[in-house]
Amino acid sequence: MTGRLAGRVVAVHGRHFLVETGAGRYDCVTRGKKGGLACGDRVEIKPTGVDAAVIEKNLPRDNLLYRSDRFHTKLLAANVDQVFVVTAAVPSPDPGLLDRCLVACEAAGIPARIVVNKTDRPETAPWLERLQTYAALGYPLIPLAAKTDVAPLAGWLAGRTSILVGASGVGKSTLVNALVPEAEIATQDISEALDTGKHTTTHTRLYHLPEGGALIDSPGMQEFALGHLDQADLQAAFPEFRPLAGQCRFYNCRHLREPGCAVLAAVETGAVARARWRSYEALCRELDKAAKDYR
Ligand SMILES: Nc1nc2c(ncn2[C@@H]2O[C@H](COP(=O)(O)OP(=O)(O)OP(=O)(O)O)[C@@H](O)[C@H]2O)c(=O)[nH]1
Ligand SMILES: [Mg+2]
Ligand SMILES: [Zn+2]
Incomplete structure (x- = not known):
């Protein structure tokens, strides 16, 4: 030493x-x-x-948040206590990306919370309404406006290591700047005409919070591949499937189109949100495709 x-x-x-x-x-x-x-x-x-x-x-890690496809593994952060998936009604949100972020958190064993930024924008109401599905699943929703009041988030951060992830332009760096006075990260007006973010932040970076703890800013992501997960990981990452465990006719049911599937029945009754099941189905398809490509 x-x-x-x-x-x-x-x-x-x-x-x-x-x-x-x-x-x-x-x-x-x-x-x-x-x-x-x-x-x-x-x-x-x-x-x-x-x-x-x-x-x-x-040194050994407590956990690791990452994404991966066939060719690349992209490490986001290690040893984090919680992930804040930052969303906003502007630019147009992508619920599929939100689901993938949450699946990655579940797979890494890291608690996830959902920030709903830009509550000053009138477009927020329908988005917040849509997110109630997630609140019901146990993911806390934290609505706020980074530009005017970050207090709703501040209370979650003291003494912990937290990371902000999400699409470009949702306001991750604006949040860090408000919470870490000396951060002074460049932020940029989103392109409202094109309805996209601009990928202003290019590197992941850890900042110390004045009240103790750390906050990690990350570059906006467009996609979130989860090539490192297998079928069992995927199923385990959807909390709404848990109460239905063991209720499908086939013990190895994939919940895709099998007869007697308890998850598909729950989608029909609305007990499992169809949009969430679609995200699950898309991830299963990717898994199958990757397996085929390898052969
Ligand atoms: N109306 C409104 N705009 C906001 C708010 N917070 C951030 N913005 C704006 O959203 C735009 C994008 O903010 P950034 O902080 O750069 O977004 P980011 O998530 O860091 O984006 P990337 O670095 O590209 O991933 C900027 O023009 C901000 O001023 C808010 O609470 N309300
Ligand atoms: Mg940024
Ligand atoms: Zn099933």
């Missing part, structure tokens, strides 16, 4: 990792091809200069 410092990765720039230690911040590289570090990871480093160091050891 001589000459080594314990630290936490606070930013990732390609193969460079900004690591914060009790003795300051270091621009670090990994030794050899270790790689695979995420914002929030704990490491041991060995300084090689005033503010440069080599990462000697990756």
Whole structure:
């Protein structure tokens, strides 16, 4: 351990990792091809200069939030206590993306909450109404306006490590700026004509909160592939399926079109939201396609 410092990765720039230690911040590289570090990871480093160091050891993780397709694995953050999926009625929200974020949280074992930003916009009411499905599933809804009052979120953050994820333009960086005075992250007007965000934030970064705890800002995502999950992971990630466990005719029912399926019956009665089941079905299809492509 001589000459080594314990630290936490606070930013990732390609193969460079900004690591914060009790003795300051270091621009670090990994030794050899270790790689695979995420914002929030704990490491041991060995300084090689005033503010440069080599990462000697990756310490064990409590959890890891990530997405992946056949070709890439994208690490979002490690060792986080909770995920805030940030949504807004403007630009037009994508409920499929929200479901994927929630599935990733369930699979990683990290509690998820849903922020509904831009409540000052009149378009918010129908979106909030739609989100009641999620509140019923146990995901807390936190409506607020980042530009005027972030108090509804502030109460959740003290002493914990939290990450903000979501589509581009929903206001993640605006939230961080309001909660971390010295953050001063660039934010950008969304393109209302094109009804899209602009991908203003390009790197994941951890900020310290004045009242203790950390808040991680991440770049807006358009898609969220979950290639690392198998069928069992997927089913387990939909809380509304849990009370129906064991009630399908076939023990290995996939809840897609099987006769005597309790989940499909619940979709018909409305006990399981059809839009949620569609998200599940889309993820199953992707899984099947990936399996076929590998053969
Ligand atoms: N009306 C309204 N606009 C907001 C609010 N919060 C943020 N915005 C605006 O939304 C736009 C996008 O905000 P950002 O904070 O850059 O969004 P982001 O989620 O960080 O976007 P990416 O970095 O691209 O992922 C900016 O023009 C903000 O001023 C709000 O509460 N109300
Ligand atoms: Mg941003
Ligand atoms: Zn079934």
